[in-house]
Amino acid sequence: MNIRKTDVLILGSGLSGLMSAQLLSSEKNVIVLTKNRLEDSNSYLAQGGIAAAVQADDSWYSHFLDSIQAGCHHNNKSTTKALVREGPAMIEKLIEFGVGFDRDSDGHYQFGREGAHSLSRILHVGGDSTGKHVIEVLKKTISEKDLVIEGETAIKLIIQNDRCLGVWSLNDNGEMTANLASAVVIATGGYSGLYPLNSNASTITGDGVALAYEAGTSVSDMEFIQFHPTLLMKNGLGIGLVSEAVRGKGAVLIDENGEALMDGQHPMKDLAPRDIVARVLYRTRQCGKQTFLDIRNVQDFPQKFPTITQLCEKNGVSLEKGIIPIAPGAHFTMGGIDVDGFGKSTLNGLYAVGEAANTGVHGANRLASNSLLEGLVFANRLAGNLLKEPSRRLPAELEWSGMEILKESPSHAHLREIMNKYIGIERNIDGLKKAAEIFNQLLQYTKRIEVPSLEQVQLRNQVLTGWIVATSALQRTESRGSHYRTDFPEKDDRQWKQRRIIRRKLEHESIKSSSGA
Ligand code: SIN
Numbered sequence: 001m002n003i004r005k006t007d008v009l010i011l012g013s014g015l016s017g018l019m020s021a022q023l024l025s026s027e028k029n030v031i032v033l034t035k036n037r038l039e040d041s042n043s044y045l046a047q048g049g050i051a052a053a054v055q056a057d058d059s060w061y062s063h064f065l066d067s068i069q070a071g072c073h074h075n076n077k078s079t080t081k082a083l084v085r086e087g088p089a090m091i092e093k094l095i096e097f098g099v100g101f102d103r104d105s106d107g108h109y110q111f112g113r114e115g116a117h118s119l120s121r122i123l124h125v126g127g128d129s130t131g132k133h134v135i136e137v138l139k140k141t142i143s144e145k146d147l148v149i150e151g152e153t154a155i156k157l158i159i160q161n162d163r164c165l166g167v168w169s170l171n172d173n174g175e176m177t178a179n180l181a182s183a184v185v186i187a188t189g190g191y192s193g194l195y196p197l198n199s200n201a202s203t204i205t206g207d208g209v210a211l212a213y214e215a216g217t218s219v220s221d222m223e224f225i226q227f228h229p230t231l232l233m234k235n236g237l238g239i240g241l242v243s244e245a246v247r248g249k250g251a252v253l254i255d256e257n258g259e260a261l262m263d264g265q266h267p268m269k270d271l272a273p274r275d276i277v278a279r280v281l282y283r284t285r286q287c288g289k290q291t292f293l294d295i296r297n298v299q300d301f302p303q304k305f306p307t308i309t310q311l312c313e314k315n316g317v318s319l320e321k322g323i324i325p326i327a328p329g330a331h332f333t334m335g336g337i338d339v340d341g342f343g344k345s346t347l348n349g350l351y352a353v354g355e356a357a358n359t360g361v362h363g364a365n366r367l368a369s370n371s372l373l374e375g376l377v378f379a380n381r382l383a384g385n386l387l388k389e390p391s392r393r394l395p396a397e398l399e400w401s402g403m404e405i406l407k408e409s410p411s412h413a414h415l416r417e418i419m420n421k422y423i424g425i426e427r428n429i430d431g432l433k434k435a436a437e438i439f440n441q442l443l444q445y446t447k448r449i450e451v452p453s454l455e456q457v458q459l460r461n462q463v464l465t466g467w468i469v470a471t472s473a474l475q476r477t478e479s480r481g482s483h484y485r486t487d488f489p490e491k492d493d494r495q496w497k498q499r500r501i502i503r504r505k506l507e508h509e510s511i512k513s514s515s516g517a
Contacts, residue, residue, distance in 0.1 A: 001400060002177040006031045007391050009166060009181035011154045011208065014041035015131070016354025016375035017187030018138040022097075023383035025145050028391075032148040033169055033179065035188075038139060040203045042189050042355065043372065046131030047243035047307060048114055049124030050094075050376070051369035052087040055111060058121050060084045067370060070116040070273045071334075071363020072481040074221075079341050083361045083370065083377050090376035091123060098137050101125055113248030114368030116273040120248070122369045128243050128307040131372065152177070154207070155457045156403060157184065157215040157350065164215065164349035165394060170454060180394040183349060183386050186212060190333030190355035191465050192225065195424075196416040197238045197329035199228055205458050206465035208356035212337045213468060218346040220358050221335035222465075223473035223483045226366055227278040227425050228331035229253065230293055230324075232311060238329045240311045242293055244368050247271055249304060250297035253281065254323075256290040275365040275482045278328040282425040285327060296322035328425060332371060334362040334482065335472070343382035349392075353382050364481025405456040406463060407445040415462050423469055428487045432474045439467035 006029045010017045013034035021030050034040070053063040063084040068075045095101070101123045102110045112122035125133035142148070154167040158178065166180040191206030192198045213219050230246070230253075231238040247253070247270045253261045265280050266272035281291050295301055301319065302309040312319055337345050337352035339359055345352055354375045361374055409415075418438055422431035442463045449456075476483055479490040 001398070002175065003180065003397065004031065004177060005180045005394050007181065008183045008185060008386060009033065009179050010185045010187055011167065012041070012187035012189060012354070012356070013038045013148060014187060014189055014354055014375065015043035015134060015138070015372055016379045017185070018135065018142065019376055019379035020185055020187065020353055020383050021147050022138055022142050023380060024386060025142065025147060027387055030147050031179065031181075033152045033154055033167075034148060034150050035153045035203045037150055038148050039135065040201050041135070042201050042204060043131045043375065044135050045199070045201060045241070046372055047128040047241055048245045048369045049112055049122040049130040050091065050372045051114075051117065051122050051367065052091045052373060053084060053121060054088045054091055054123070055109070055121065058119060060087075062118060063087070063121065066117050067361065067367045068363060070365050070367040072365060073363065074480060075363035076360025079359045080361045082341060082381070083374060086377045086380070087373050090373070090380060093380075094134060094137070094376070097141055099125060099134055102127065112245040113271065114244040115247070115271045115277065116268065116367055117271075122245065124245070126306065127303070128245065128305045134372070153454055153457070154179075154188075154211060155452065157211055158398065159215055159347070160395070162348060164347050167211070168400060170452070170457070174451060174453070176400060176451060178398045178400070180398070182392040182394070183351060183389060185343070185382065186337060186350070186352040186356045187354045188356050190336065191469070192330035192333055194416060194419045194462060194466055194469070195330035196413070196420050197231060197327065199231055199238070199241045199329055199331045205462055207458070207461050208352065209336060209468065210461035210464045212345060212347070212350065212352065213464065215347060215350070217350060218338040219336060219468060220338045221472070222333075222469050223476050224334035224362075224364050224481060225330055225423075225469070226274055226332040226334065226482050227282075227328040229274060229277040229281050229328050230326040231329035232308075232315070232317065233325040233327050234315050234317060238327070239315050241331075242308055242324060242326055243305065244274070246293065246295060246298060246305060246308065251293050251295045252297065253277070253326075254292050254294045255284055256292070261291070273365055273481075274368065275484070278425055279484060281328045291326055293324040293326045294322060295319070295324060332366055334358070334364065334366055341381060342385040343378060344385070351382055351386070353378050364483060402448045402450050403452050403457070404446040404448055404460075405452050406442055406460050407447050409442060409459045409463065412459065412462065415459070415466060419466055419469070423466075423473055426484050426486050427473055428485055429474065432470050436467060436470035436474060439463050439470060443467060
């Protein structure tokens with residue numbers, strides 16, 4: 001059995017993981033484990049940019065208000081304040097590292113606009129390839145430190161005396177390693193990959209939440225799944241994202257008859273909060289109509305959006321007529337591992353950051369381009385916290401005792417269909433009970449094996465995470481933001497009123513004793 005030891009073990013190589021590694025590695029030994037290649041993350045795919053109140057006529061308070069109104073006042077106000085107040089300093093830090101945000105011909109930063117923002121405040125790089133540029137800069141800054149191990153997946157946390165001491169990992173050759181660390185940071189992203197139509201990197205399968213939940217850590221807000229209104233469609237399949245920034249430049253959502261879909265739906269029309277726009281598109285499509293993004297008003301589209309132009313060209317989607325086929329698809333998950341404002345989970349020694357964590361800053365529906373910002377701000381807070389922590393004595397050896405996997409499991413595709421059918425953009429009690437029951441049944445029958453395959457681990461994680469989402473969605477008997485229950489319909493003006501804050505933790509419980517409803 002291989003053993004590795006380090007001060008901080010980071011799982012995942014998206015923005016929050018790499019930023020944490022960069023900030024910690026001058027004083028601590030750090031290892032980053034990533035499932036596939038370093039570049040396989042949602043951060044790398046991020047088009048829109050990073051929202052931050054950095055221009056003269058903006059303020060942290062305005063950014064704060066936009067964030068909590070988009071989030072339907074379900075946000076944690078204290079962490080949301082930290083997000084918007086500490087954001088500009090993190091932008092400065094990225095500039096110091098060498099990130100060249102786009103500027104106009106006078107040298108002023110260009111600011112994009114996206115849904116539910118009251119003004120243009122989104123910094124971007126390369127037009128629509130912000131994530132790729134930022135990750136490439138971070139990759140360069142940490143490359144000489146040789147911190148990243150690719151092709152290795154965390155499959156089980158190592159817990160002793162109520163403390164997380166590391167993770168067992170499995171590499172591409174089926175070899176197991178015990179990775180021991182004073183602190184383990186889960187930065188594995190969210191769980192939108194559980195849906196058939198999604199904008200995520202293929203590596204995003206809800207592993208982080210499943211690992212933490214299995215070990216008894218609290219997770220929360222798991223029912224809040226953000227569907228992005230405009231996934232690029234070809235032959236019924238989603239083939240990438242068309243950034244909301246395109247609507248920020250004047251594009252309009254239309255149906256197959258050319259009717260503008262957001263007219264009369266919300267005062268902000270095409271730039272209404274994402275959950276509202278996604279529902280309008282969903283209902284239009286449920287009526288059997290096709291949906292499109294009309295970009296005829298957007299000047300110099302290929303120059304402004306080179307990544308999307310390339311994506312269309314590569315997939316044979318013509319931009320000549322100025323009409324792009326789109327549909328809503330799962331994009332971002334607001335829920336995750338419950339953490340405090342500095343990344344600490346409810347289990348000693350275990351931390352979470354980025355989309356895997358629930359810091360409460362996104363409420364029931366994330367404000368556009370607040371996710372890379374969250375990754376930066378909370379990586380900085382986490383690193384500040386961990387730098388104060390002493391290194392711990394780690395066990396000299398460990399014994400692997402095998403792992404429970406499902407006796408039987410349908411395919412990933414079938415499991416995704418269950419999520420889509422019963423826990424999609426609109427849900428109700430009957431569908432949610434059905435999904436919870438199906439997942440619960442699958443979790444009843446397990447077997448212990450010595451060394452599982454990655455496929456077996458991922459299927460189990462997918463079922464467990466699906467069960468948690470279904471159970472959480474059943475327990476929230478209201479419609480709020482991205483959690484829309486047709487059996488508890490909302491009032492039309494609900495976005496703009498103060499809401500009661502409801503936060504709930506799903507306590508660790510035995511899956512086998514749960515009714516799932
Ligand atoms: C987009 O570019 O539309 C996505 C940005 C985000 O998810 O915040």
